[in-house]
Amino acid sequence: MRFKIVFLALTSATNLFAQNSADSSFVISQELANITIVAPNEIRKMREAAMPVSVLGKRQLEGTTTSINDALARTVGITVRNTGGVGSASRVSVRGLEGKRMGIYIDEAAIGQIGDYVSLNDIPTDMIERIEVYKGIVPYRFGGSALGGAVNVVTKEYPPVYLDASYEIGSFNTHKLNMTFKRTNAKTGLQFGMGGCLTYSDNNYKMHLQNLGNRVVERDHDQFKKAMFGASLKATKWYFDEAKLEVVFTGTRAEIQGIDSDIREAYNHSISGIAAMTLKRDNFLIDGLDLDFDGCYSYGENGLCDKALFRYDWDGNRYPSLSPFGGEQGQYASDSDNHTHDLAGKLNLNYLMSEHHAFNLNVYATHTRQYPENELMDKCFGYKTSFPSRMSSITVGFSHDLTLFDGKLMCATTVKNFTYHSNTKVLENTFINRLSDVNLTRNYWGASEAIRYKFNQELMAKASFSSEVRIPTAEELTGNGYSILPATNLSPERCKGLNAGLLYHHDNAYGFIEMEATYFMNQLDNMIRYQADMIPSMARYANFGKVVTNGVEAEIKGDATSFLYFYANATYQDLRDKRKLEVGSTAPNPTYNKRMPNIPYFLTNFGIELHKENIFGGKGQNSRLLFDSSYTHEYFYDFEMSSLQDRKIPTSFTFDAGIEHSFQNDRWTLTFKVKNLTDRIVYSDLNRPLPGRNFALKVKFVMK
Numbered sequence: 001m002r003f004k005i006v007f008l009a010l011t012s013a014t015n016l017f018a019q020n021s022a023d024s025s026f027v028i029s030q031e032l033a034n035i036t037i038v039a040p041n042e043i044r045k046m047r048e049a050a051m052p053v054s055v056l057g058k059r060q061l062e063g064t065t066t067s068i069n070d071a072l073a074r075t076v077g078i079t080v081r082n083t084g085g086v087g088s089a090s091r092v093s094v095r096g097l098e099g100k101r102m103g104i105y106i107d108e109a110a111i112g113q114i115g116d117y118v119s120l121n122d123i124p125t126d127m128i129e130r131i132e133v134y135k136g137i138v139p140y141r142f143g144g145s146a147l148g149g150a151v152n153v154v155t156k157e158y159p160p161v162y163l164d165a166s167y168e169i170g171s172f173n174t175h176k177l178n179m180t181f182k183r184t185n186a187k188t189g190l191q192f193g194m195g196g197c198l199t200y201s202d203n204n205y206k207m208h209l210q211n212l213g214n215r216v217v218e219r220d221h222d223q224f225k226k227a228m229f230g231a232s233l234k235a236t237k238w239y240f241d242e243a244k245l246e247v248v249f250t251g252t253r254a255e256i257q258g259i260d261s262d263i264r265e266a267y268n269h270s271i272s273g274i275a276a277m278t279l280k281r282d283n284f285l286i287d288g289l290d291l292d293f294d295g296c297y298s299y300g301e302n303g304l305c306d307k308a309l310f311r312y313d314w315d316g317n318r319y320p321s322l323s324p325f326g327g328e329q330g331q332y333a334s335d336s337d338n339h340t341h342d343l344a345g346k347l348n349l350n351y352l353m354s355e356h357h358a359f360n361l362n363v364y365a366t367h368t369r370q371y372p373e374n375e376l377m378d379k380c381f382g383y384k385t386s387f388p389s390r391m392s393s394i395t396v397g398f399s400h401d402l403t404l405f406d407g408k409l410m411c412a413t414t415v416k417n418f419t420y421h422s423n424t425k426v427l428e429n430t431f432i433n434r435l436s437d438v439n440l441t442r443n444y445w446g447a448s449e450a451i452r453y454k455f456n457q458e459l460m461a462k463a464s465f466s467s468e469v470r471i472p473t474a475e476e477l478t479g480n481g482y483s484i485l486p487a488t489n490l491s492p493e494r495c496k497g498l499n500a501g502l503l504y505h506h507d508n509a510y511g512f513i514e515m516e517a518t519y520f521m522n523q524l525d526n527m528i529r530y531q532a533d534m535i536p537s538m539a540r541y542a543n544f545g546k547v548v549t550n551g552v553e554a555e556i557k558g559d560a561t562s563f564l565y566f567y568a569n570a571t572y573q574d575l576r577d578k579r580k581l582e583v584g585s586t587a588p589n590p591t592y593n594k595r596m597p598n599i600p601y602f603l604t605n606f607g608i609e610l611h612k613e614n615i616f617g618g619k620g621q622n623s624r625l626l627f628d629s630s631y632t633h634e635y636f637y638d639f640e641m642s643s644l645q646d647r648k649i650p651t652s653f654t655f656d657a658g659i660e661h662s663f664q665n666d667r668w669t670l671t672f673k674v675k676n677l678t679d680r681i682v683y684s685d686l687n688r689p690l691p692g693r694n695f696a697l698k699v700k701f702v703m704k
Contacts, residue, residue, distance in 0.1 A: 043130060050410045050450035051139060052464060052499045052518065054078075054555075056131040059565060059609060068120045068131065068153065074605045074628060075133055076516075076555040076569035081684045085203035085691050086174055087224030087254055090121065094135055095520055096549050096573045096599050097148030100473055100528075101493065103138045105152040109276065109294045110144050110344060110364070117250050117272035117300050120153065122228060124178040124197055126166055126700065129156045136497045136520065137448050137466050140399040140414045141292070143346045143364025145446075145471045147495040147524065158193070160184035163703040170696035174201040189237030196229040203257070207689040208681050209314075211260060217314055221264050222257035226250070240291075242280040249273050256329070259687050262312040263328045270302035284349075292348040303336035307376060323380050332381075336374040343367040358401040365394040368474040387435075389424035389478035389486075393471050408454045416446040418469045418492070424478045426486045438488040440477075444469045446494075462518075463500045469493070476528060476541040485540040491526045498522075511559030522549040523578075545579035547596055565609040572602050577639070591639045598649070598685070602633040620665040626658045637686040652682045669700040 043055045060071050069090055073080040079093040091099045104111050104120060111118055132152040142150060158164075161183055168176040180195040203222035209215045227250070234244040249272070256266040276296040284291035307326035311319045327333035347363045372386035399414040421441045448466035455461070470493040479486040501518030527544040551574060557567035575596040579589045595601065607628035615623045630652070637647040655677040662669040672695070676682065679693040 048452070048454070048460065048503075050412045050452040050462065050464070051137050052135040052450075052462060052501065052520075054133040054135070056133070058130075061125045061128055061131070068123060068125065068128070071125070071131065072120075072133070072151070074567075074569075074607065074630060076605070077135055077518075077553045077571050077573075078133060079600050079603060079632070082690060083685055083688045084219075084222060084257060085172060085205060085224075086199065086201035087203070087226060087252075090119075092120070092151060093599070094133065094148045095522070095551055095553075095571075096575045096596070096601075097495070097522065097524070098599075100476070101146060101148040101470055101495075103142060103144055103146030103150035105142055105150060107155055108142055108152060108292075109278075109296065109346070110142070117252070117270055117298070117302070118228075118248070118274070120151065122197070122199075122226065122250075123153055123155075124166070124176075126164060126178060127155050127180060127195070129154045135518075136499050136522070137450060137464055138468075140360050140362055140397050140412070140416075141348050141350070143348070143362045143395055143397065144366075145393075145395055145416075145418055145469055145492075147468050147470045147493055147497075147522075158182040159704045160186065160191075161704060164700070166698060166700035168696055168698040170201075171694035172202050172205050172691065174203075174696070175199070189235060191234040191236065192232070193234075194229075194231040196227070199224065199226045203691075205691045205694070209259060209687065209689075210683075211687045212314065215314065217262075219257050220262070221255045223255045224253075226252045240279050240281045242278065244278040246276045246278075247274065248276075256306075258328070261328070262314050262316075264312060265308040266304070266306035266328050268302070268304055270300060272298055272300035274298040288352045290350045290352075292346075292350070294344075294346045296342075296344045298340075298342045300340045300342075301337060302340070303338050303374075304334045305336075306334045325376055325380050333376045333379075334374055335376040336372065336386075338373060339371040341369040356403050358403075360397075360399040360401070362397040362399070363394070364397075365392070367392045370474060370478060372479075386479070387425040389422065389474070391420065391422040391474040391477060393418070393420035395419075395471075410452045412448075412450045414448045416469070418444045418446065418471055420471045420492075422474075422477045422488065424486055424488065426488060438486075440488060442492065444492060444494075458504055458506050460503050461501070462503065464498070466495070466497045468495050468497070470495070472528060472541070479540070487540045487542060490528060490541060491543050493528055494525045496523045506558075508559065510562045511565075513556075513558035515554075515556045517554045518552065520549070520551050520553070523547075524549070543583075545577070545583060547575055548578050549573060549575045563610055563612050565611070566607065568604070568606045570602075570604040573599075574601055575599055590641075594639045594641075595636070597636050597638050597640070600632050600635050600649075604631045605629065618663070621661070621663045622666070623662075624658075624660040626656075626660070628656045630654050647686060649683050649686065650681075652680060652684075654678070654680055654682060667702055669698075669702075671698040671700070672696070673698075 043057055054075050056071050056075060060074065069080045072078050072092060077095050081091040081093065083089045092102050094102060132154065134150040136149055138146045138150045164180040166178045177198045182191065182193040184191045201224050203224060204219050206216055206218050209217060228248065230246060230248040232244055232246040234242060236242055251271045252269065254268045256263050256268065274296065276294065279293040281291045283289065306329055308328045309321055309326045311321055311328050321327050322331045323333050325333040344366045349361045351359045353359065368391045370389045374386055378384050395416060395418050397414055397416040399412060402411040423439050425435050425437055446467050446469045448464065448468065450464040452460055452462045472490045472492060475484060477486065477488055477490055498521045499518060501516060504515045506513045524547045527547050528541050529544045530539060531542055551572050553571040555569035559565050577591045577594050577596060580592055581587065582589050610625040612623055614621050632652045634648050634651040637649060656675045657677055658671060658673040660669060660671045674695055676691065676693045682690045684690060
């Protein structure tokens, strides 16, 4: 929203806008003659908005972090669940609500439709200005459906001429190469940009297999390769204030590492092409009406290749596959080649009627067509097992922003309507060749209210309530053609949430000190869970029932001295099963009021940064020493029916450290990082150990 309109007008007139070089929570201040203009910058303004939000700036994205997931994992209220090393599957959880319940955005454009080909971790941290984490409520201007909140990655706005290149080498034969280039023609206003990244890792670290008596083996089939290339053309002097066209190409090959057995040949693969268009214009048609439109089309091919004729255990013993056609992971071979077409569009109209009232209309629509093909699996069954499917959805949201009492009170009210339709064919029973046509159309309403009140310049209170709906994804409803079966009877998830907290921000001689404490409560109905099917190596999604969350989170961060920055946060989230009866039965539910399994409930983070300019003499140099620690208390993989059960994810307490030195006014930067400094054995999922101590050295060059 444009609550900053007065500040923008002043800074535009006097050319006083400046960006803080250390942490964007500071205040921008300039003096001209006898006039002083003081305006909170972007991150400070976001923190003072009505919605509950955490913002990660440069400090959280640099130093010991090697990916977006690293930065998110240290944020209050957030858990990141990885299944292995570089390129492994990961799930971002906000206050216990994870995975597809989170809205994932890049510059406010959703990437949910292309999640099989592009993930947050694919974006180099060098390209990111900040990361916004919204908790409980998805901002109305983003569109779409989500319950847990949203993660929005805001990429940097580069100078007219810019080149950024970096190379990182790390443990387990890991290599990362990133490059960004931008060129602007001042006369025409045309901007051309291009960039790409290459990632490779053997991921051959040693792992302790809890399922095999804590046996130690080396991962020998976990190689990961990914290539991405993108280009954009943006015009700033046409009818639209910004008209941008972007294209992105990706290719991935990820070997599958066995845990229960030694998988040696199976792998996942994908390629994709993505085209996106953005149009923006202030004062569109009438004064005060701003237009923001995003459109995206993607085509992708992905699949699983699992057709080895032999299986192996960790002693090297060889066994024939269970199917005459091969396969290491289960009873059936697979050589799938699935084709997917995705369309997504967002129209956002924002009308600033006065200094007190603003209105917003957001329309977000998606359409997905899937064409799965797996001839090898069809041979195993003796008939066709996967079929084309279509899914469409549209979300319409209308919002009102109210500002009163000289900006002390802000309210954001939103009403949304969700509609979706899916069409596919399914086998009534996978072992019987009998097809059924499934056509499904559903419609739901949701709403949210967020309030912020500033008692003074340093202390404010926030509260929000939401009743949101999450539409099942195409994968959840219609499967993916090789490992996930259709579940066309899924109901959407519904969540009622409450947030209430206090935020204190004090500017001191060195920068700032900020403290925040929040209570949150969620009631999730029709929870969708991923569960194994009767067919080995296959699974499907199903509605679980009602889950209630109660939790608190607290954080303190800031500048203790001119050279010391620190942060500390803690989260307690208690998710309980509230189903009184078994699903489809009158029998009592034995897990009623039990803590939900496989979800951490207590976690903390702490870190410090020591920084000093020209510590080695000379000019234009800056040095940083960073230290981060994370603690996650043990939790059960299954429902806790006895304190003696051993299916637990053990407590993890890890330490990371890094040193960074830049010279020639940040033209060159060298960074050395050590993760898991004490070489702790860490699991974030049952029997899936994460890497031990590992190192990385990075060199970065910037020309502007």
